[in-house]
Amino acid sequence: MYTIGMRIKQLRKERGDSMAVLGEAIGTDSANISNWENDKRIPGGKFIVALSEYFNITTDWLLKGIHATEIDTRTSFLVDDSHELHTQLTQLQKQDQHFIHAFMDFYINYKVQLNQHETIPQSHFISLPLVKQHLINQNILSTDNIATYLPIPISLAKKGDFLFSNSYKLDHPKEKKDIELAIIKKQTNAMNGQVILATYDNHFIIHKLLKSKDKLVLKAIDSEDIIGHVNEKELRIHGVVTSLYKSILTHHS
Numbered sequence: 001m002y003t004i005g006m007r008i009k010q011l012r013k014e015r016g017d018s019m020a021v022l023g024e025a026i027g028t029d030s031a032n033i034s035n036w037e038n039d040k041r042i043p044g045g046k047f048i049v050a051l052s053e054y055f056n057i058t059t060d061w062l063l064k065g066i067h068a069t070e071i072d073t074r075t076s077f078l079v080d081d082s083h084e085l086h087t088q089l090t091q092l093q094k095q096d097q098h099f100i101h102a103f104m105d106f107y108i109n110y111k112v113q114l115n116q117h118e119t120i121p122q123s124h125f126i127s128l129p130l131v132k133q134h135l136i137n138q139n140i141l142s143t144d145n146i147a148t149y150l151p152i153p154i155s156l157a158k159k160g161d162f163l164f165s166n167s168y169k170l171d172h173p174k175e176k177k178d179i180e181l182a183i184i185k186k187q188t189n190a191m192n193g194q195v196i197l198a199t200y201d202n203h204f205i206i207h208k209l210l211k212s213k214d215k216l217v218l219k220a221i222d223s224e225d226i227i228g229h230v231n232e233k234e235l236r237i238h239g240v241v242t243s244l245y246k247s248i249l250t251h252h253s
Contacts, residue, residue, distance in 0.1 A: 187240055
């Protein structure tokens, strides 16, 4: 039990008291008890004394989880006669000294939780192949067809996926052009309505596959362009698009 709130909660439950009963017994309300037990606030000095008397335990155990005989005088500034703070604290009333103890306990717990929340978030990546814009080998993931490898967060892709960009290499760098980066799940068939990466008429396309009883249609995903009455023999599906990212190039004058 690392906090004073946890110790109060343990004592209350062992006694079988509700928060309202405990609050009434020590002169406060259930809202305060709840705040203490959830480490949202710390009890004041008079309540430390009242709690220790009510539960018949020492204030040292309530404040620090140890009995008075267990206090290590070598590390406690409260009993170190050579420490300047000791003189200042001994001039305070007992309940104020208890409050300072309680605040220290609360603050240490707060800093521990703060450090846990401020740790640097980490993510893992997977290296996926970026295929070239023109197939050299019929196997899309052959070495001849791979331009480079790019790191992609594993939350976005899986092993076996690959990447395709409509402009991984710009022939006209002065021309503004949307860049697309698609994450592709490798497969050779697709269901109606899925967005696919395919070669058709010797060109890569990223289109939505629309099937009907008598025809196959490919619809562009960013325009109204349609390839109607597709010859299925000439269509080669390389995979289904699972994610598509776009950015607009900006050039400084």
